[in-house]
Amino acid sequence: MVKRFLITRPNHDVNTSYLHDFSRGIVKTIKETKSMHITDLEGLKATRYNLENCLTKENPGLVFLNGHGDKKSVGGYKTEVILDEKNVHLTKNMIVYALSCDSLEDLGEISIQKGTKAYVGYKAKFMIMHDPTRENTPDKDKNALPFKKACFALINSLVSGLTVSRAIELTKKEYLHSIRTYGTSEDDPYGDTPLIRFALTWDLEFLDMCGDPEACFN
Amino acid sequence: MSSKQFNLEEEQKRLVLERFKTLRPESKILLGSYGEITVNELIKHIENKNDPFGKKIIQVQIKMLKILASGVQ
Numbered sequence: 250m251v252k253r254f255l256i257t258r259p260n261h262d263v264n265t266s267y268l269h270d271f272s273r274g275i276v277k278t279i280k281e282t283k284s285m286h287i288t289d290l291e292g293l294k295a296t297r298y299n300l301e302n303c304l305t306k307e308n309p310g311l312v313f314l315n316g317h318g319d320k321k322s323v324g325g326y327k328t329e330v331i332l333d334e335k336n337v338h339l340t341k342n343m344i345v346y347a348l349s350c351d352s353l354e355d356l357g358e359i360s361i362q363k364g365t366k367a368y369v370g371y372k373a374k375f376m377i378m379h380d381p382t383r384e385n386t387p388d389k390d391k392n393a394l395p396f397k398k399a400c401f402a403l404i405n406s407l408v409s410g411l412t413v414s415r416a417i418e419l420t421k422k423e424y425l426h427s428i429r430t431y432g433t434s435e436d437d438p439y440g441d442t443p444l445i446r447f448a449l450t451w452d453l454e455f456l457d458m459c460g461d462p463e464a465c466f467n
Numbered sequence: 468m469s470s471k472q473f474n475l476e477e478e479q480k481r482l483v484l485e486r487f488k489t490l491r492p493e494s495k496i497l498l499g500s501y502g503e504i505t506v507n508e509l510i511k512h513i514e515n516k517n518d519p520f521g522k523k524i525i526q527v528q529i530k531m532l533k534i535l536a537s538g539v540q
Contacts (some may be wrong), residue, residue, distance in 0.1 A: 349499065350501075444494055
């Protein structure tokens with residue numbers, strides 16, 4: 250049976266351009282996997298209408314949202330709210346991973362009440378330490394690399410069929426590894442290492458889930 | 468809150484402030500819909516006694532120090 254995966258990844262400002270870059274690896278992986286189907290709501294396709302339409306018609310097992318967020322919503326293209334209390338029931342029986350600020354705080358809990366299997370996200374702002382000279386080429390930004398690795402570890406674990414709790418555990422290990430080792434053998438001309446470690450610890454601290462920890466994408 | 472707890476919090480705040488003051492003030496972190504936040508702005512949040520964001524910064528920085536103190540694995 251083909252597993253269905255849905256991703257939203259707007260790309261209209263510096264923040265979303267980094268998240269968009271972080272998602273490239275998993276999109277490539279899934280496109281090369283015959284047993285999976287991907288619906289890629291990229292750029293200006295990341296709208297509320299398209300998300301609702303795909304959730305209803307395609308019934309994906311795993312939904313990966315990239316974009317701005319707050320305690321009660323997740324955004325899409327140009328920060329249109331694409332998921333909130335009014336339509337989160339459409340993610341019933343699905344696993345949702347929101348790579349966005351704050352949304353686990355309220356929307357995560359509400360989603361579980363409305364039937365979402367598990368909701369993974371952040372209980373505070375999501376931080377990325379970047380190199381401002383690389384804003385137009387996030388894929389070449391060394392400062393952002395440990396953040397990219399952690400984000401990939403989480404979505405790759407979920408896509409691989411690990412349980413949500415195991416995926417989070419592995420991601421936290423990745424964060425810890427980067428915090429402990431970053432900068433020990435790298436050039437750091439701007440002295441950004443302490444701030445990179447701080448931002449990684451921030452993301453480690455506020456990554457969490459609600460719902461069924463044993464849920465998996467199958 | 469006991470006076471001992473209060474002193475610990477103050478000590479942690481002082482430590483975190485001193486560490487942030489060694490960084491480039493203009494260095495920035497991307498912070499979602501907030502845009503960017505500079506080291507200087509982080510310091511202001513820490514200095515503001517009733518700032519929940521400042522309290523989180525202290526909590527996270529202390530956690531980071533504990534992680535680093537626990538060694539490379």
